[in-house]
Amino acid sequence: MSDIDTASRRLADIRARIAHAAALADRDPAAIELIAISKTKPAEAIAPLIAAGQTGFGENRVQEAEAKWPALREGRGLRLHLVGQLQSNKAKEAVALFDAIHSVDRPSLIEALARAMDGAGRRPDCFVQVNIGAEEQKGGCAIDGLPAMLARAGDAGLPVVGLMAVPPADVEPAPYFALLAKLAKRHGLAGLSMGMSGDFETAVMLGATHVRVGTALFGAR
Ligand SMILES: *Cc1c(COP(=O)(O)O)cnc(C)c1O
DSSP: OOHHHHHHHHHHHHHHHHHHHHHHTTOOGGGOEEEEEOTTOOHHHHHHHHHTTOOEEEESOHHHHHHHHHHHHTTSOOEEEEOSOOOGGGHHHHHHHOSEEEEEOSHHHHHHHHHHHHHHTOOOEEEEEBOTTOOTTSOSBOGGGHHHHHHHHHHHTOOEEEEEOOOOTTSOOHHHHHHHHHHHHHTTOOEEEOOOTTTHHHHHHTTOSEEEEOHHHHOOO
16 A cells, blocks of 8 residues: 555544544534644655645654754645644744644743744744643643633733643543633633544544644554
8 A cells, every 4th residue: 555545544534533523522523623743753754644635733842843844834735733842942933833832831931932923923823731630740831820821821912722731641531631621611712632642532522622643643653
């Protein structure tokens, strides 16, 4: 099978599973954006998925994305998402390259992104990342710090469209997805970036608007 056939087959499978989960939850599948997480994958592995019709991609490192994407996306109308921790000193590069940033999680980064957006005259969609399982080693703001973080992002003029989280590994993710959905609703945010290869159907059933799928589309990293 050609690389494009393999990519097409995987993409059709993931799309069908999203549509099925959406139908079970009485949701419109068109309201769910599939982001193909291409971190660590070389351009040759990504090109077949672009050829198969995938338009949204995600990376977790600014430098890696800067090396791969300008050539890959050229003239193609793709949308690029940053899903990894962002250092404030990379805010300018991130704002220049990405269409959405899913890892806004602290005041210093909010200020750096606001300055970068003002300078670039470009305002990528922002998701505030929540440390939904209160894990020490994880990125994201604490749940009880979320109201202040959203207020600060609003004051700084960031276009916050939703919340993002990665639930703790190796436990049932549904309660964490439900909690993130509750928090988004409480704050009047429509966007919910949640769900990865192992749990995106559950996330869709609980309201995800953006699912971030890597290995199920590209194979193991
Ligand atoms: C790597 C990554 C993903 C994709 O994970 P898979 O299990 O490969 O689907 C999603 N979200 C974030 C934040 C990631 O870092």
